[in-house]
């Protein structure tokens with residue numbers, strides 16, 4: 001998979017790209033990520049990318065030209081162009097699964113007060129990562145990319161995400177490691193039993209219980 005991220009703040013991605021599972025996926029060639037500063041596509045002599053809002057109003061608005069020029073240069077017939085905005089479709093695991101099957105994702109990160117409405121005509125999908133307003137789409141694009149990259153073939157073992165929370169609209173079951181007794185808090189007996197069928201049944205019961213307690217809305221969707 002290839003992911004191109006259009007932003008005015010490329011250094012925000014330095015840590016994201018250089019640590020942990022995302023770093024390893026890049027090194028192994030499972031994903032190619034390009035962070036592109038769309039200011040480079042501005043034809044303005046001062047490389048300005050924003051301007052005042054017609055009709056008045058506070059704040060500067062991103063102009064369409066640099067973003068159009070950039071997307072038109074990098075998009076192919078295999079590309080899906082995604083705009084990060086609080087007005088987008090609420091992001092969830094089922095979308096991560098769908099998007100992990102794409103060949104090429106282009107993320108557009110808005111910033112400042114907003115972007116010219118005509119930018120919307122360029123995009124295939126608008127995504128929101130939650131009902132709150134961030135200073136820009138950068139963190140949202142990292143959240144979405146991270147959740148997709150871990151689903152790509154070979155990035156983490158299949159077992160690691162087969163029981164993920166939200167898979168089948170259920171939260172994850174509790175897990176334990178050593179020590180067996182920590183300050184009087186004991187690992188449930190069944191997990192020490194070696195009885196795989198009983199363990200599987202216990203975990204499923206725990207998923208149901210946890211989801212009922214914490215996210216009954218998920219059970220209603222099932």
Ligand code: ADE
Nearest residue numbers: 084085086128129134140
């Ligand atoms: N940009 C600003 N806030 C956002 C949000 N909640 N989701 C996606 N992009 C955003």
